[in-house]
Amino acid sequence: MNHLLISDPTLRDGSHAVQHQLTMDHILFYAEHAEHTGIPILEVGHGNGLGASSLQLGKSLVSDTELLVQCRARLTNTKLGIHVIPGFATINKDLNNALDIGVDVVRVASHCTEANITKRHIEYSRNREKEVFGVLMMSHMASPAVLVEEAKKMESYGAQAIIIMDSAGASLPVDVHEKITALVHHLDIPVGFHAHNNLGMAIANSITAVESGATILDGTSRGFGAGAGNAQLEVLVAVLHKMGYQTGIDLYRLLDFADQAESLFCTPPHISSVSVISGLTGVFSGFAKPVERIAKQYNIDPKDVFFELGKRKIIAGQEDLILDVAIWLSHHAK
Template structure:
């Protein structure tokens, strides 16, 4: 029997970064229908920064979270509905409870790679509500395999039913992925997954590496739509996994149809590895910072590459957008 790989598709969440969080109802409906037709098992939807992420600081969403959940739920029958949850952006009482009420199936509770403690209450609430909770560790190039395992074990103890590590900056090489995935697979009793970004062109090979090291969950977005240089390109990933003998349950031709539809009919522009994306990956800075860095650099008359490398030195993470302005000001003052 071929080894089963569970694919989660965050096109309608991470892809929202690529369009300034402005995906409209028509995009959610069209892509949910296409993904459902292709037998994609899980679709993740929402603002790019997840539940409660819409704000002036990180970008306001065109649709509210409840609108997104209602629209998506209506057009998904066999495909499960997932959301990204970062404690601090959302509240349990207002946001998380509403998501449960509106039929979200899988809650991916995320934290910076060394801050798993903040997920305990959220994971506990989701499990008590009878829903599926995964632990997500972000920016994992910033922690050693040993530290990641320690943090992942915390999430497992809180009730997480899977752990996914994110290469949020697209900074990891094959050996980095090998070390991290093998440590987690060997040290946990729940499934392990990988979420790649393509800043250095490594997203697909890193995802395959993760599977070869024992991961059974992979993230991928159609045409690679996502922050910065984009995510692991879903239709490429599915084709390669099938070629290698893995079973995703996804219809290859129909996911290829979804890729054609997404670019032609939804107005998406497929991401590419731009010079600034390469710098983001080399600096180890969150891919979603590309646009705010460009704006700040232009405003203060500094080189965006310098901003990225300075942010990397200061170990900036998602949610610290205000630090971009601070760094740009500092660089301008030194000129």
């Protein structure tokens, strides 16, 4: 198959890069240009998805409802997508409201070994006749066999595609090849890949995913996203077109659009030393800011904190562990 489905989470993953303070002006500029450029799916919302705006995770400047209503009004050919993590997004309030507003694509996500928490949200969205993808986050923490098992659960709940996320940017092409190949082999639904660039591999891993049979890829303008950022959409599309794949996206418009988006808010991320360590240790890059803050407070090297968190296999929601590790290191480090 030569045609790929591109999903653009600039207004969702990029939200992490500005502590969820995207303005309505920037959001609407982006939505209008996404439509004009032929972006197939535009994913919007708080960095942690629907219903995640909170004191603990950071309040969004623009509420889910405002955001979805305004984007809905501007998108016709571009589908409106949301990222939904059960636990943050309730069915009765958040999901129901989003579906009423007219979201097209619901991507229900869990940690890579926790697919069972997605059952009700997937079923509910399918019953409402929405397009539903299952998303396995932090996929570097599970073997191909475990990913297949978890993906099959999502498939059985009704997911129409499975996306694996390399949330910590910890994967090398050889890992992506192995995992995508296994998923494509064992599933009857399309498979996709969402990259982060901590080890400089976002584009290479995305291309490897496609060569291994994936047909859905995520990318953001200038790579705008958490930590070291995502696969840079305009680079990804250029390389895919060069390789003979079709995306339906107008590359010239996309390049100009990315220049404008950069001048407004899509500040290009770079790979900081902490991001490299995040990728090396497999710890989610979203932890970089608290790790740096707490390491400074305890006068220890943030790299040591990351290595220790990696050993303890920290996952989202375990932010308290950062403080524990910092205290432990400040007592035990040489």
